[in-house]
Amino acid sequence: MAQAIDEFITVGDEIADSAAPSGPIEKRWDERKFSAKLVNPANRRKINVIIVGTGLAGAAAAATMGEAGYNVKTFCYQDSPRRAHSIAAQGGINAAKNYRNDGDSVYRLFYDTVKGGDFRSRESNSYRLAQVSVNIIDQCVAQGVPFAREYGGLLDNRSFGGVQVSRTFYARGQTGQQLLIGAYQALERQIAAGTVEMNTRHEMLDLIVVPDSDGTERARGIIVRDMVSGEIETHTADVVVLATGGYGNVYFLSTNAMGSNVTATWRAHRKGAYFGNPCYTQIHPTCIPVSGEYQSKLTLMSESLRNDGRIWVPKAQGDDRHPTDIPEDERDYYLERIYPSFGNLVPRDIASRAAKYQCDDGKGVGPGGLGVYLDFADAIARMGRKTVEAKYGNLFDMYARITGEDPYSQPMRIYPAVHYVMGGLWVDYDLQSNIKGLFVGGEANFSDQGANRLGASALMQGLADGYFVLPSTLPDYLASHHLEPVTEDHPRVVEARKAVEERVEKLLSINGSRTVDSIHKELGHIMWEYCGMERSEEGLVKAIGLIRDLKNEFWTNVKVTGVNEELNQTLERANRVADFIELGELMCIDALNRAESCGGHFRSESQTEDGEALRHDDEFAYVAAWEYGDDDKKVLHKEPLTYEYIEMKARSYK
Amino acid sequence: MKITVNVWRQKNADAKGAMVTYQLDDVLEDMSFLEMLDVLNETLTLAGEDPVAFDSDCREGICGSCGVVINGIPHGPEVTTTCQLHLRSFKDGDVIDIEPWRASGFPVVKDLVVDRGAFDRIIQAGGYISVNTGSAPEANNLPVPKEDADHAFEAATCIGCGACVAACPNGSAMLFTAAKITHLGLLPQGQPERDSRVLGMVEQHDAEGFGGCTNIGECTTACPKGIPLDVISRLNRDLLGALAAGKA
Amino acid sequence: MSTTQLKRVPASRSTVAKKYAMAVSGLIMVGYLVLHMYGNLKALQSPEAFNDYAHHLRTIGEPILPHTGLLWIVRVVLLAAVLIHAYCAISLWRRNKKAAGFTGGLGAKRYHSKQNRTGIQRSYASFTMRWGGVTIALFIVFHILNLTTNDIHPGGASDEPYEKLHNSFQYFWVLLSYTVAMIAVGFHLWHGFWSALQTLGQNRSSTRIESNANTAAIVIAAVITIGFLVPPFSIYFFGLGG
Numbered sequence A: 001m002a003q004a005i006d007e008f009i010t011v012g013d014e015i016a017d018s019a020a021p022s023g024p025i026e027k028r029w030d031e032r033k034f035s036a037k038l039v040n041p042a043n044r045r046k047i048n049v050i051i052v053g054t055g056l057a058g059a060a061a062a063a064t065m066g067e068a069g070y071n072v073k074t075f076c077y078q079d080s081p082r083r084a085h086s087i088a089a090q091g092g093i094n095a096a097k098n099y100r101n102d103g104d105s106v107y108r109l110f111y112d113t114v115k116g117g118d119f120r121s122r123e124s125n126s127y128r129l130a131q132v133s134v135n136i137i138d139q140c141v142a143q144g145v146p147f148a149r150e151y152g153g154l155l156d157n158r159s160f161g162g163v164q165v166s167r168t169f170y171a172r173g174q175t176g177q178q179l180l181i182g183a184y185q186a187l188e189r190q191i192a193a194g195t196v197e198m199n200t201r202h203e204m205l206d207l208i209v210v211p212d213s214d215g216t217e218r219a220r221g222i223i224v225r226d227m228v229s230g231e232i233e234t235h236t237a238d239v240v241v242l243a244t245g246g247y248g249n250v251y252f253l254s255t256n257a258m259g260s261n262v263t264a265t266w267r268a269h270r271k272g273a274y275f276g277n278p279c280y281t282q283i284h285p286t287c288i289p290v291s292g293e294y295q296s297k298l299t300l301m302s303e304s305l306r307n308d309g310r311i312w313v314p315k316a317q318g319d320d321r322h323p324t325d326i327p328e329d330e331r332d333y334y335l336e337r338i339y340p341s342f343g344n345l346v347p348r349d350i351a352s353r354a355a356k357y358q359c360d361d362g363k364g365v366g367p368g369g370l371g372v373y374l375d376f377a378d379a380i381a382r383m384g385r386k387t388v389e390a391k392y393g394n395l396f397d398m399y400a401r402i403t404g405e406d407p408y409s410q411p412m413r414i415y416p417a418v419h420y421v422m423g424g425l426w427v428d429y430d431l432q433s434n435i436k437g438l439f440v441g442g443e444a445n446f447s448d449q450g451a452n453r454l455g456a457s458a459l460m461q462g463l464a465d466g467y468f469v470l471p472s473t474l475p476d477y478l479a480s481h482h483l484e485p486v487t488e489d490h491p492r493v494v495e496a497r498k499a500v501e502e503r504v505e506k507l508l509s510i511n512g513s514r515t516v517d518s519i520h521k522e523l524g525h526i527m528w529e530y531c532g533m534e535r536s537e538e539g540l541v542k543a544i545g546l547i548r549d550l551k552n553e554f555w556t557n558v559k560v561t562g563v564n565e566e567l568n569q570t571l572e573r574a575n576r577v578a579d580f581i582e583l584g585e586l587m588c589i590d591a592l593n594r595a596e597s598c599g600g601h602f603r604s605e606s607q608t609e610d611g612e613a614l615r616h617d618d619e620f621a622y623v624a625a626w627e628y629g630d631d632d633k634k635v636l637h638k639e640p641l642t643y644e645y646i647e648m649k650a651r652s653y654k
Numbered sequence B: 001m002k003i004t005v006n007v008w009r010q011k012n013a014d015a016k017g018a019m020v021t022y023q024l025d026d027v028l029e030d031m032s033f034l035e036m037l038d039v040l041n042e043t044l045t046l047a048g049e050d051p052v053a054f055d056s057d058c059r060e061g062i063c064g065s066c067g068v069v070i071n072g073i074p075h076g077p078e079v080t081t082t083c084q085l086h087l088r089s090f091k092d093g094d095v096i097d098i099e100p101w102r103a104s105g106f107p108v109v110k111d112l113v114v115d116r117g118a119f120d121r122i123i124q125a126g127g128y129i130s131v132n133t134g135s136a137p138e139a140n141n142l143p144v145p146k147e148d149a150d151h152a153f154e155a156a157t158c159i160g161c162g163a164c165v166a167a168c169p170n171g172s173a174m175l176f177t178a179a180k181i182t183h184l185g186l187l188p189q190g191q192p193e194r195d196s197r198v199l200g201m202v203e204q205h206d207a208e209g210f211g212g213c214t215n216i217g218e219c220t221t222a223c224p225k226g227i228p229l230d231v232i233s234r235l236n237r238d239l240l241g242a243l244a245a246g247k248a
Numbered sequence C: 001m002s003t004t005q006l007k008r009v010p011a012s013r014s015t016v017a018k019k020y021a022m023a024v025s026g027l028i029m030v031g032y033l034v035l036h037m038y039g040n041l042k043a044l045q046s047p048e049a050f051n052d053y054a055h056h057l058r059t060i061g062e063p064i065l066p067h068t069g070l071l072w073i074v075r076v077v078l079l080a081a082v083l084i085h086a087y088c089a090i091s092l093w094r095r096n097k098k099a100a101g102f103t104g105g106l107g108a109k110r111y112h113s114k115q116n117r118t119g120i121q122r123s124y125a126s127f128t129m130r131w132g133g134v135t136i137a138l139f140i141v142f143h144i145l146n147l148t149t150n151d152i153h154p155g156g157a158s159d160e161p162y163e164k165l166h167n168s169f170q171y172f173w174v175l176l177s178y179t180v181a182m183i184a185v186g187f188h189l190w191h192g193f194w195s196a197l198q199t200l201g202q203n204r205s206s207t208r209i210e211s212n213a214n215t216a217a218i219v220i221a222a223v224i225t226i227g228f229l230v231p232p233f234s235i236y237f238f239g240l241g242g
């Protein structure tokens, strides 16, 4: 086994998170904030901050830095910051408020996060996340986010994602929307005040890294393309923040927005930033199944459906009777059978994999046999249709609209889909990457979720990073270094800009015979097949070969129509797919290297006798931070993980 | 199924556009409307032609990116977003007209893509509650009656798609503007800025070149989120109050 | 990107403020119409009642007010209302047409699709506000020349209010033009009364159909149209007042 991986990697120096204080865990964040240097308010106006991405993390950071008086420039690829992918989050946001008095606390949220992350996240980060979660709710309520309330007028909570306390705040099925609108409004307020300059329909295509007078390489700006005029622009600054979201679209089909991409972080990676744990992906069990080759994206059905719906498949293979014609004793409620104590509420990865096994076994239902039933017949009999409608009506409607089937009279079909990535650019406790002056927030960084994320914790992380962490750590960086201005004719700037221009020209000149989407779909198939819910050494090695061939195919045979100097959506996609291909390769290499099963990463070679994930803490209790290396070999830097507060245990949901 | 589409093609903001007809011989009723356009674009690309530009991102009906006028109706025949419309709402052999939002506040960028920056500027003119990060009081200090919270939420579900403007015979963005006024105006946190908010937002609405509302109500019928008509009445009430209080 | 940003004007001169002016002036006119209709209905009672009423209008408030004093106050208020109303209507009309993206002169199209030209739920009344308003304006001129100044006097001139009425409504074309005008008024109020209440912030229902303001508008429009038409029809068909 060691041989297969040696072909693809070299092992570099170990790294460590040197920014985190070491004292008692409850004090670490306070201590870090206290030791941080401050910037004199009078000087802030002269300091330029670039924030790429205006989802929850980016918009919150930009608004807060703007309020503090910095000169902020933000970028997003949509026509308005209000449309960032965060808007699609349905379920809710966690916070350790303990309003229910059900035994929740910062410590418990911290514990659940580390355990949920399968002991592959940092204790310091996870603790801080739990700690600031309470401030997030205060902040959002003050901004006018209309969270669900009880009749007494106080905030309502629900339990979410299989935890035993009710700590999830929600706004019907549209929590992400409401939180993003809150952050967006705060951002627009700063735009009006002139502290933030917003650049919509601008896509970042490269990072500018310039050495300072001591020779330290520092992030000093970005190269962007104005997506309407095609102009390639240079923007320089004292610090660059990437909050560009996740890269689930490497699978082509995912629940991410069509435009979600890895370009910003991948370009930073190519410029030297380490990529942390790229193979950790979260596959969500309750999505509407694929209906045909033309499918452009997948739609998530809220996890909450599993609270009342029962999941089953026919006991017989290839049983294509109508579901309501299959009698009770010919149905297999496999989750209830295998996991009697958690039943339909087992964690996402377990539920997803179980569905996959049923389908692999020929018991899947619907087109291509890629689906299992999620049945509300019992719930309707028990609670009445009215109650079910009140609880899930909007989800049922959405399902009916997409599939044309009525979920009240026949079970829904669901199948797992890629949903979230825990991997991202490596950052320290300050959210600073190994390139000085490059900070990364939200889903774009790898930091807080470990190998798996709890439901309702991504929104929390995005806002924690944006409202509270970055606004405390950025000033420390800015106050600690005096940076000379970088001009547009600096050789590094010119070089970066020329590289982007050449890349665009190259893409437009290939004029081959394959569309960008067809190549993206092919990449997606490879990734889903070999680097999806279950991964094996053999499959991953094969995938790496296939991806390398595909990369070649792309750069010799892709067809990009039109010109650069106008809105050109094909060109936009081509740029993104080119980076997805390289990322896909790295994900497979990371997955190959991690010869254990943990969280969202399941290696078929590493399972217990009854098929459960088997971690190898002795060998793999580290963050894999990848340096680009060269086209053939990637450089692995390990950041060892130690647990002082929570004892490492194997997960068990039996 | 087979369908014919007439699509508005316009190279850029300054170019003159025209309707162009395309034939699609092989689409399925389970396809979403935008997937149908994807299929058209794949064909066009392979033929070396410029694909049809249109906005979309979430394709779940929540981001508000998508939106075209289908057979004269913004977002088409169902009360939903264009991305959530499926071909099963049409018949084999149908001829479908596809045009961009039309309003002088929304200039066409290319083909079916328009510039909705005006909406952001309306929000900038007051569509927020001024609270700096870190200064917020404990969330449960200020109870909000459930009914108010629910109504505020309802108004806050506006996705900023612009269908209301495209549907309004006056090209008015009053429903969008009023949804925000209502969302924030119903919450206790929104009270201190209630007057300045409505004054600022109405002024900006007009400055963007949108038309005045004459209470037609076409906007609410086209709105994929069912933003109700009384939000406009509330805006009118708030503005009247602000003007009467001499806040202008 | 540059868009069609216009000069920013204070909210007191915004489109919404213009609508307040239209609503208030419109409601003043509605109030007048209700009284006017009440007066006209006196014709059903007897010619004398009607004449007395007309006379009374001119002597009200005497001696504090001069003869026809109140009438002149009413006239001034009405004239102001109609001018303000028409000015706002025209200025909004021009703006709105442009805002909706009609480009390229007369007969310009907004959407090319020939399907759904009438909108999804628009009432016929809402389409006719502008031309309906113009019709009403023309009618008012005609109407004053006809029944107040009696410059147009189809059945012979007279100083007797009732006689003016009676003489005119012997003619089918007069009846027809009044009928057309009253239908225009009915449509105008069907949308206009609802609209005025919504404009003044008095609608609290999520759709127009459910709104009390809409019900009120339908009632007002129907009452006024029918109320006005009863006397002329009675005269033409039944020779009321002989």
Ligand SMILES: Cc1cc2nc3c(=O)[nH]c(=O)nc-3n(C[C@H](O)[C@H](O)[C@H](O)COP(=O)(O)OP(=O)(O)OC[C@H]3O[C@@H](n4cnc5c(N)ncnc54)[C@H](O)[C@@H]3O)c2cc1C
Binding pocket: A052, A053, A054, A055, A056, A057, A058, A075, A076, A077, A078, A081, A084, A085, A086, A087, A088, A089, A090, A091, A092, A093, A175, A176, A202, A203, A204, A205, A243, A244, A245, A246, A255, A256, A257, A260, A261, A263, A264, A300, A419, A420, A441, A442, A443, A444, A455, A456, A457, A458, A459, A460, A462
């Ligand atoms: C369907 C769905 C449901 C979810 N539900 C939940 C939930 O209930 N609870 C929960 O906690 N989490 C949920 N999540 C996860 C959560 O929504 C995301 O992880 C989180 O919103 C990410 O926020 P972000 O700010 O990091 O990035 P995003 O919101 O993705 O924002 C990315 C920003 O970066 C910009 N950008 C990207 N690339 C570029 C570029 N190259 N140049 C310029 N700009 C760029 C984009 O324009 C955008 O503004 C859900 C996710 C999905 C897909």
Ligand code: HEM
Binding pocket: B214, B215, C019, C020, C022, C023, C024, C025, C026, C027, C029, C030, C033, C082, C085, C086, C089, C090, C093, C126, C129, C130, C132, C133, C134, C136, C137, C188, C189, C191, C192, C193, C195, C196, C197, C199, C200
């Ligand atoms: C002088 C001729 C008139 C013209 C050109 C005119 C035109 C208009 C127009 C264009 C509107 C706005 C349309 C809309 O809201 O959709 C309107 C509204 C209205 N009109 Fe008229 N109208 C005239 C006379 C009248 C008269 C005589 C009355 C009353 C009897 C009247 C009562 C109203 C009312 C109540 C409204 C509603 C105001 C609002 O929406 O706030 N109008 N009119």
Ligand code: HEM
Binding pocket: C033, C036, C040, C054, C057, C071, C075, C078, C136, C140, C143, C144, C147, C148, C161, C165, C178, C182, C185, C228, C229, C231, C232
């Ligand atoms: C069938 C319908 C109507 C009839 C029979 C009618 C009748 C009359 C009569 C007889 C007078 C003269 C009264 C007098 O001089 O003492 C008059 C005046 C007038 N009417 Fe009408 N009317 C009708 C409808 C309307 C309508 C719809 C309007 C307005 C939109 C209107 C507006 C006026 C005005 C402005 C005057 C002049 C008042 C003055 O300045 O003296 N009328 N009407």
Ligand code: SF4
Binding pocket: B157, B158, B159, B160, B161, B162, B163, B164, B165, B175, B176, B179, B219, B222, B223, B224, B225, B226, B227
């Ligand atoms: S009010 Fe409705 S139609 Fe208008 S922008 Fe909002 S969601 Fe779209």
Ligand code: F3S
Binding pocket: B167, B168, B169, B170, B171, B172, B173, B174, B175, B212, B213, B214, B215, B216, B217, B218, B219, B220, B232
């Ligand atoms: S359709 Fe237009 S006129 Fe007003 S009520 Fe809606 S904005």
Ligand code: FES
Binding pocket: B055, B056, B057, B058, B059, B060, B061, B062, B063, B064, B065, B066, B067, B081, B082, B083, B084
């Ligand atoms: S693409 Fe997001 S609403 Fe349609």
